[in-house]
Amino acid sequence: MMRRFLPLLMLLAACSPQAEDGIHGYLEADYVDLAAEVAGRLKTCADEGTWLAAGSAAFELDAAPESIELTQRQAEAAALQARRNEAEAGLKLARLERDRLQSLQKKHFVSREDLDRAEAAVEQAEAARKAADASLQAAEEGIRRVRWLIKQKRQVTSQPARVERCFFESGEWVAPGRAVVRLLPRGSIKAIVYVPEARLSSIAPGNTLKLHVDGRTEPIEARIRHIAAEPEFTPPVIYSEDTRASLVYRVEAEISPQQQRQLHPGQPVDAELP
Structure with a gap:
């Protein structure tokens, strides 16, 4: 049309x-309208009439809140990684102790109760490591989500194109999926x-x-x-x-x-x- x-x-x-x-x-x-899948306040928009090379930013939404959240989540992930390392070390020690007691119990140097306690300690250590793994994975997933949000807030051209129109002014709020820039691709x-x-x-x-x-x-x-x-x-x-x-x-x-x-x-x- x-x-x-x-x-x-x-x-x-x-x-x-x-x-x-x-x-x-x-x-x-055949115009191309660029939109972001996330909401945000418009930070910059390429000037109308400007030719953009492939990969150039057509517009950018303010990503300051997401950047702050990313820093916080990375700090949390670092702490969870340390806990996971501690849980892994604890599990390794618990298994070594169990194996040692198993060898001694075969020679009747320790009681069955001592071996049972060692096996229970291994189970507890395994549960602790599993919980640490789950917490760390959730934190890493959160980091990936925030990074995706930040990436979505900066939309680039896939091919050389001329900026025909910017539908919003700097500082205006943009809803998800709303076209921000209209491009005229070369050719x-x-x-x-x-x-x-x-x-x-x-x-x-x-x-x-x-x-x-x-x-x-x-x-x-x-x-x-x-x-x-x-x-x-x-x-x-x-x-x-x-x-x-x-x-x-x-x-x-x-x-x-x-x-x-x-x-x-x-x-x-x-x-x-x-």
Whole structure:
């Protein structure tokens, strides 16, 4: 779906001298909206119109509360690790004592009661280590969760893109899943043109169109990617005296990234068919 329309420009293009064949259309883009899965207050947002390299931060939510929590959880985990080490050492000693008494009991140097107490001590030490392991694992899981929250609060681009819009101001609260930034990935602009039924047999996916855009002396080449299966009436945004009552087919054509420089979604185009 086209994100922006420029109705007045469309009307002018429809009446331009280049539209001899009545093949009109516009440029459209596949925008990407970036959101965070967690809530937070917006800290920074990339400036609109800025080109970002892949991996660059598009926006960042305030992660100060999570950073404080992470420090606290790491300290707790360190203490629990020390307890776990103590429990492991205690279990090792209890097992050594039990093994020693087992050897002595076989020679009747110690009573069965002494061996039973040693085995009970091993069981207690094993339970203590198991509890220490569970506490440490829970603490480590908490650390992983907080680190994930911090990572979510800094959203980066997966590919080169231009910042089209930031939906929030710095300091505003952002709910989970709400789009914060709209990006225009490099190479995402395409042409949408409407071909009369009588001319449909002359084109096929893979064919090349020549697009005329205001302000450019040379046409732009675009490769047809898709032709609609069903006809429709000419969209109101590209009405002209010749085409307003015509049934046309929507044709989508790809433009190479190199030719997309200085192009903008919503610009009207006139097309020459092969």
